[in-house]
Amino acid sequence: MRRTILRAIALLVAAAVLLSGCGGSAPTLAPSPTATQAPQAFDLVILHTNDVRGFTEPCG
Amino acid sequence: MARRATFIREVREQYPHVLLLDAGNALTTDQALTASTKGAVMIEGMNRLGYDAMTLGDQDFRWGPEVIQARMAEARFAVLSANVYAGGTNALFAQPYVIKEMAGHRIAIIGVTSKNLLAFLPPDNRVPVLVADPIEAVRRVMSDLAGKADVVIVCSNLGFQQDQQLAASVPGIAAIVGGNPGVLLPEPFREPTYGTILVQAGYQGEWIGQLILQINEAGKVVSHSGKTITLGADFADDPEIRAWLDSLAKP
Known part of the structure; x- marks a missing residue:
């Protein structure tokens, strides 16, 4: 009985590994920054501030 | 800050790819609210406005490096400097750059801090810091970024004169967003x-x-336009x- 349960657990684990596609794959390195879509022409809008010096309200 | 929020919201509604950057000296002041919180209120405000990155400015160190470290921990955006080191170590005080992806391009933003920082440290400062040559620091980071970034922006606290030197010394920088001491450029140079x-x-x-860079598929800036907007009373406060x-402000 105990052997049957262990065999069933082993089969379930093996099936899970196969279904997840993990079996035998090499460990992957941490990805370097890589664009996830094909580059497109675009407008990059940069809004910028500087030397705000702690002013939360306009002084003028 | 409330008027700024209104303008930022309007631009974000109009354009899909917006970066919000600060080129340093945001925190320290004699303004009561900011001073009483040692800059925490500014970080909270910048969190609420959705800043992507700020560069550490020389005057941001007036309350000492320990306070800056506390403010950095509160920020939900990248706090940058590629040339400030924790004294006695090879460790940078902040992260040197951040990369954002937009329209399939990797946009690197590098921060550099003025060497005048040392003059602004408090007299009782117990945390040593070193400030390396900013132009060499940008060169080094640009080398690190080879193959990792398509567009490079420098967020600089060096001042307009040194920004020009940096632009003339290091190829491959699309734009330098500058600060210190606070030059008002009506349009891009x-x-x-x-x-x-x-x-x-x-x-x-x-x-x-507001700077608009038109970038082609290869990541090259093909044209640009820009302006500086006065946040006057014609901008309503963001509620x-x-x-x-x-x-x-309530007691």
Whole structure:
């Protein structure tokens, strides 16, 4: 009985590994920054501030 | 800050790819609310406005490096400097750059801090810091970024004169977003050596700069336009930021 349960657990684990596609794959390195879509022409809008010096309200 | 929030929201509604940057000296002041919180209120405000990155400015160190470290921990955006080191170590005080992806391009933003920082440290400062040559620091980071970034922006606390030197010394920088001491450039300046575009937007939150880079599929800037906007009374307060600021003013 105990052997049957262990065999069933082993089969379930093996099936899970196969279904997840993990079996035998090499460990992957941490990805370097890589664009996830094909580059497109675009407008990059940069809004910028500087030397705000702690002013939360306009002084003028 | 409430007017700035209104303008930022309007631009974000109009354009899908917006970066919001600060080129340093945002925190320290004799303004009561900011001073009493040692800059924490500014970080909270910048979190609420959705900043992507700020560069550590020389004057941001007036309360000492320990306070800056606390403020950095509170920020939900990248706090940058590629040339400030924790003294006695090879460790950078902040992260040197951040990379954002937009329209399939990797946009690197590098921060550099003025060497005047050392003059602003408090007399009782117990945390040593070193400030390395900023132009060499940008060169080093540009080398590190080879193959990792398609467009490079420098967020500089060096001042307009040194920004021009940087633009003339290091190729491959699309734009330098500058600060210190607070030059008001009404429109972008194109440094001719490598065609780098320089911008700077005044001081004390009275203005905000808008630079639009038209970037082609290869990641090259093919044209640009820009302006500096006075955040006058014709900009209504953003209601959420207004309510937050009013709540802070209550005793």
